[in-house]
């Protein structure tokens with residue numbers, strides 16, 4: 001199958017599985033983490049923009065007051081409020097309960113107010129440092145990595161204690177933590193151990209003596225509290241950031257968090273980068289910052305001092321990472337367009353994620369083509385509002401992108417322009433695209449107990465259940481198979497098309513296309 005957006009390494013999971021059986025399970029488990037990131041934004045998107053920080057009555061004692069104020073500032077830099085507030089249900093700040101959906105169940109963020117019974121009021125300094133630095137709870141169990149301890153491990157102890165002092169000065173809110181609804185075996189916290197052995201390195205930020213103090217402060221904020229890499233770095237199949245591609249771009253809830261290393265920010269001035277954070281202006285005239293980054297700005301970066309934002313920008317402009325190479329820089333054949341589309345565009349254009357015009361939406365494309373084809377090409381190459389420059393393929397040549405645009409447009413003109421949109425959406429081609437984008441991550445990954453595409457033996461008894469049953473099970477979810485195959489934005493027609501595609505590729509005999 002085509003790899004879709006991140007640098008997923010198919011062989012990695014296999015390799016670990018051979019080494020150790022329990023890690024095989026882990027391969028499935030940590031896919032949760034991968035899904036978890038996009039969903040975090042999903043849960044917050046419409047509601048979270050303007051969370052109020054609690055009004056505090058600072059103590060009179062000067063030292064304590066300063067400590068708490070410093071902790072408040074650092075907590076804002078860490079955006080703790082975003083995940084620890086149940087904005088969907090108008091929950092109180094820091095009292096937890098935000099449901100973070102994964103295909104294997106829901107993780108609820110805990111209450112981190114100082115309530116003694118339901119919050120962290122009984123925690124010692126050591127408990128807090130251990131949780132933030134090592135992702136280990138006071139009872140010794142491991143946290144799921146959606147809690148960004150992999151970044152927070154870089155925060156120094158003095159700063160952590162200031163954050164704790166701030167949290168402990170908040171009004172104590174009595175609100176019991178909601179138990180996570182993780183499906184077996186994903187609820188096994190000890191499986192996290194495997195993830196940690198593979199990827200997690202503890203350790204506070206180390207000053208780089210050959211760099212300036214400003215650079216070091218910027219690096220400390222970006223790598224640690226800011227946890228920018230959680231969205232801006234590509235993740236591998238196991239949900240860990242790809243170190244060598246640090247900050248070269250990642251995916252979150254249909255939005256593309258762009259390359260913010262020296263190569264991505266080459267033409268951006270420091271004031272332009274500051275304007276991203278303070279005025280919500282994307283670079284290169286890209287329009288208004290939207291989606292998850294708009295939330296990061298409003299809950300977090302907009303509270304930071306200019307000098308801190310400036311050192312962060314200075315650091316970012318010097319980050320040197322490898323850029324993931326594109327396979328499509330060579331000569332362009334008609335097939336290139338399809339391939340580029342499937343790998344770098346479908347993730348938004350197959351489903352309409354982030355407001356992208358959907359492939360197959362005739363009326364929408366007709367409207368857009370009115371500006372002329374040249375401008376449409378230019379927008380795909382240079383970016384346009386939430387359409388990132390060159391989709392997710394910063395390494396693609398202009399010609400490769402144009403070929404993908406041609407494919408997007410031609411799908412309309414050749415067949416769909418004359419057909420009602422609904423029928424166009426039901427084509428096997430759409431089914432294949434939905435499949436590649438949303439289902440392949442499990443159904444082409446040899447994940448335990450998931451019927452694999454093309455596995456005739458596994459599919460025979462499933463197909464025998466009848467197509468309606470498969471449709472219903474796909475839409476509603478079925479055991480470890482998540483509802484809608486984890487594609488909450490997919491229409492039922494798209495899901496049915498993808499099931500048909502899977503059945504077509506996996507059947508022993510018969511014709512199911514007319515379903």
Ligand code: HEC
Nearest residue numbers: 075078079080083109110112131137142143144146147148
């Ligand atoms: C991306 C979302 C996210 C952000 C940002 C975040 N957290 Fe959390 N945090 C979580 C989740 C989810 C858990 C629970 C993990 C689990 O159950 O395994 C958690 C757990 C915790 C815990 C353990 C609480 C307990 O009762 O066991 C503490 C303490 C904590 N976070 C503090 C913070 C602080 C301080 C910040 C900001 C510097 C922060 N978190 C930022 C998602 C987040």
Ligand code: HEC
Nearest residue numbers: 226228231255256257258276282283289290292293296386
């Ligand atoms: C929750 C995910 C998330 C986190 C965390 C995050 N970002 Fe972003 N960022 C995004 C997304 C998504 C966009 C693109 C927004 C859009 O398309 O409107 C973006 C855009 C940007 C841009 C504009 C890039 C351009 O080409 O215009 C900059 C600069 C940036 N982020 C820096 C940061 C920094 C620095 C941090 C850490 C302090 C950070 N981001 C943390 C998701 C995130």
Ligand code: HEC
Nearest residue numbers: 256344345348354355356368376380385386387391404405
């Ligand atoms: C992160 C999601 C995303 C990805 C990936 C993406 N697009 Fe888009 N695209 C959008 C959005 C959103 C719009 C609508 C922007 C607007 O009109 O405000 C858009 C609009 C377009 C348009 C219409 C421009 C116009 O003139 O109206 C074209 C053409 C296009 N994209 C081509 C591509 C191609 C080709 C790729 C892959 C190389 C791609 N897109 C990848 C989100 C995406």
Ligand code: HEC
Nearest residue numbers: 103438439442450462470473474479480481485486498499
């Ligand atoms: C997170 C992993 C995951 C994703 C993503 C996923 N599936 Fe599945 N799927 C499963 C698992 C696991 C099963 C086996 C469930 C069982 O039989 O207990 C399954 C089973 C199925 C079945 C057979 C259902 C039955 O009644 O036996 C169909 C059909 C199916 N998936 C379609 C899809 C489609 C279509 C998509 C994408 C839109 C998708 N799946 C995405 C994990 C996934």
